[in-house]
Amino acid sequence: MSTFNIDEQRFLIVSAVEHIKRRIFDHFTRFEPRTLIICGSGLGGIEEKVAIKPAPLSLPYEEIPGFKSSTVPGHQGRLVLGYMNNSPVVLMCGRLHYYEGHALHEATFPIRVLNELQSMKYLIVTNACGGINSTYKTGDLMCLNDHVNLPGLAGQHPLRGPNFDEYGPRFLALSDAYDLELRKLLFQKKDQLGLERTLHEGTYTYVCGPTFETRAESRFIRMLGGDVVGMSTVPEVIVARHCGWRVLALSLVTNECVVDPPASALDESPIPIEQGKATHEEVLEEGFLASIDVQCLIEAVVEEL
Template sequence: MSTFDIEEVRNHIKESSSFVRNLLDNTRTEHPDFDFPEILIICGSGLGGIASRISPDSYSLVQNYSGIPHFKVSTVPGHAGKFVFGKMNSTSVVLMEGRLHSYEGYAIQDTVFPLRVLHELGSINTVIVTNAAGGLNRTFKACDLMCINDHINFPGLAGLHPLKGPNFEEYGPRFLPLSDAYDLELRKLLFRKMKELNLQRTLHEGVYAFASGPTFESRAESRMLHMIGADAVGMSTVPEVIIARHCGWRVLALSLITNVSVLDPPASALDDNPVPLDKGMASHSEVLENGKIASLDVERLIEAVVGEL
């Protein structure tokens, strides 16, 4: 859409945040150890197990998106579509167990609506974003991790941008710089915790390319992305990072490489012994399966980072 009614959206944000605030206030009245979240953690495909790191010794609260006014619901397998509030490593957090994507048919502004609502609580200062991504860098293997240090926003460059339309001046500037989007100190902390935990998994650092999906990239598209500097590609994260920075939050983003993108050209019809076209073909089931394999390390790593914030 080319524009939207900003006053209507503002009212929706306030109505949704009022609902969530009342929920948290009532919970805090009944459970004094419960508090408003300081950190938002967004769980990518197959990474909802991060919620298992919520401390069982303090009260936790689960709220489905479907029960919050004006919220859209997650429709993708591996995205439960709920908030989980609680303590992780003694720090109050909220998990988005499931995110929204524009390929589900939602306006891109709708996909970042939950972050606007949470910002209205006034307590969050940091977001940790996780995702499942395809590896473009030839040195990456399935189940490796990548700390994002920069991104390429293909939909945004083409006009599908979460800040398109009237600007929310109360949040951030019209022209938002993103050269510092991924916090350096948080990235250093991630690598330090990886080493301290002695996790036997490779943690890379690199550039994430955002493609709108829902199709996995073609061979030619994957080669193009790799040629212009992308190390991994996925269908999320960047809109959330943009809104987080617009809100003034610090950002740490982590990709789980769930499949290796196919970069080789397809076999020629003139080749007498062509390589099968389905060799290396990506699938959502592969994404979820490899998410399960590496999820324990991701959970431990996120928990350790939270404990330092």
């Protein structure tokens, strides 16, 4: 894992910005994006909502200085720049995770870079998650209104190290991390679109992964007040808020976490221990099934930004 060096990071940010601006200049007459959309596992179909005229610009991560490669199935690993409902947007088709071996400053590096475009104001982030709240069912959506950053409380924090004073304060308040007006807009658009899929509002618990939670860990997260649990989103939200962006985050419940204790070895007729076991294939499948509703919701929100 790389060591954080703020001067080196500033150099990489400048290099990445120059590369992206050069590609934008070669491709568009004028392009000043306002919104970054990060596509979660199985939710990359949002790219289909980007207009084909003018043609979008696709930039593989490996071409951009300082960007790391995405290694997770369902994460394509490229920036897509284009228009959604006449609004200029950037899509991260494939996010970067801590569990892939990326340091948190590397996983959030794209936000620092895009902030230098000056026009960026909004982050819309999607993710796949496990349902902890007993009322949440597979296929439900949840709008984040708060989070629990378990790795951050233990010292693995995206703002750890020297502070980028040119971006934000050393001690960042996160009591307003998830923009109230954007959350209201999301629910309004859901009603206007007549979507039948359930949309909750609640607390996301961030864990590092890559293992899915044990039964005891799921009960622990429920005790902390977490409604869902996942392996992404919070580092990106923190850095976006540090840059002064407004944030909207949307989770798709792809599995219901198992909270019951495991069967006892002394039980003569135990419940199969595999019951409720989560898989990444399940995550991708649920993402595919929900993708149309998620795409419609995000497109409707972006139209107002």
